[in-house]
Amino acid sequence: MRVSxxxxxxxxxxxxxCFALYRALVREGRRIPLPSDLLSSNASGPHKGHPIPGLIQKQFRRNKADVSKRxxxxxxxxxxxxxxxxREAQSHSSDAHAKIVSLVRPRVEAARRREADAAATPHPPAEPKPKPNYPPLVTRRVDLEGNVTYxxxxxxxxAAQFTGPxxxxxRVFVTAEGIPxxxxxxxxxxxxxxxxxxxTQRRVRAVELAEALRHEGLVEAGHEDQWEDLVAREAAREGVADLLDGSELGAEMDRxxxxxxxxRTALAAMAESMQRSRLNAVARTEALVRIADEEKKLWREERARWKEERRKKGRGAKEG
Structure with a gap:
């Protein structure tokens, strides 16, 4: 049986x-009276310059990754x-108080020395590293007929410029939305x-908008056209069609x-845009597949060359 x-x-x-022990140690440790030279007056935080809670926290963090039961x-x-x-060190006259002070003093002095050394050491401002100006992975080209290639x-x-081990x-991947x-x-x-x-989010929003126009927009637009036809017929029957044609409603509406x-015009424009995007993705996928095929070809050539060099070294070792 496997033991977990x-x-x-x-x-x-x-x-x-562990949390209960940590809280108890911090609470009791903060109550220990220490000499004024061990307290930091300008310290901020929940411990207010008392060094013992900080030392407890540091030790708990050090033991955080222990998994051995021992x-x-x-x-x-x-x-x-x-x-x-x-608890015993909270009295000035106890031996435990002297022991705690002797343990805390060298740690506080060492921390102060490190802070002083760090403050005295000049740190020149880090120069911003210029971002490498890498060329794009593939370059888009459009011919005179409007065909897109990458x-x-x-x-x-x-192989002469490759520096890795x-x-x-x-590998070429294409998402469910057709993004290579x-x-x-x-x-x-x-x-x-x-x-x-x-x-992906842009493609999904375009598809959702097209579906909304196709199913809801056309229905609502048809109802608007029926209403406009009804208003136009009533205006013609009452002899006020000329007033309606000169109004803002008649000017905005295309009879x-x-x-x-x-x-339908908006749907046709969206369909054309999505078709261009689809053809663009196909051309980009073809270019990426070409890159993967060429990289695989170079990998095979380098692998064959490496095997041949290894075979020659082995033959020379046997002859020697």
Missing amino acids: TFVPARDSRHRHA LVFVALTAGYKFLSIF VPTRRPIP RRHIP FLRLKKPQPRILGGVIRNL KAGYAGSV
């Missing part, structure tokens, strides 16, 4: 016991012993994930197309 590893930080009972038992036993010592710009990396073959991208390494860079997320025609 005990991780104290994931056990609720252990966490509650180390955890020793640390908790020491914590409970110090809890009893802190040409690889930065990859594949030639070994070449990794990139080239994965060069793992984990995926955060900026690439952000670009893919923004493009041939109507509101439904405007919605």
Whole structure:
């Protein structure tokens, strides 16, 4: 039977016991009267210049990653012993008070020396590093007929310019929304994930808007056209059609197309835009696939060359 590893930080009972011990140590340690030279008057925070709570916090953080039952038992036993010592050290005349002062003094002085050294050491301002001006992965080109193509710009990396230990073959991926991208390494860079997320949201919003226009917009526009036709017929029957044609309502309305025609025009424009986007994604995917194929070809050539060099070294070792 496999024994599971005990991780104290994931056990609720252990966490509650440690937090209770930590709070008790901080509470009792803050009550210990210390000499004025060990207290910091300009310190800020919940401890107000008392060094003992900070030392307790530092020790707890140091033991946070312990998973050995033996180390955890020793640390908790020491914590409970110090809890009893802190209670005894609250009296100036006790031996525990002198012991705590002798333990705290060198640590406080060492911390002050480090702060003084850090303040005395001049730190020149860090010069901002210029951002590398990398060329784009692929370059978009449009011919005279309006056809879009993409040409690889930065990859594949030639063998003479490759500086890494070994070449990794990139992989081409296409999301469910039809957005292609080239994965060069793992984990995926955060900026690439952000670009893919923004493009996906833009594509989803366009599709949702087209669906809303197709199902709801056309129906509502048809109702508006029926109402306008009804108003026009009533105006003609009552002999006020000329007044209606000269009004703002008659000037804004297109009698041939109507509101439904405007919605159909918008749907046609959106369909054309989405088709251009789809063709653009196809051309970009083809360029990325070309990059992956060329990188794989170079990887095979370098692998064959590496095997041949290794074979020659092995043959020379046998002959020697």
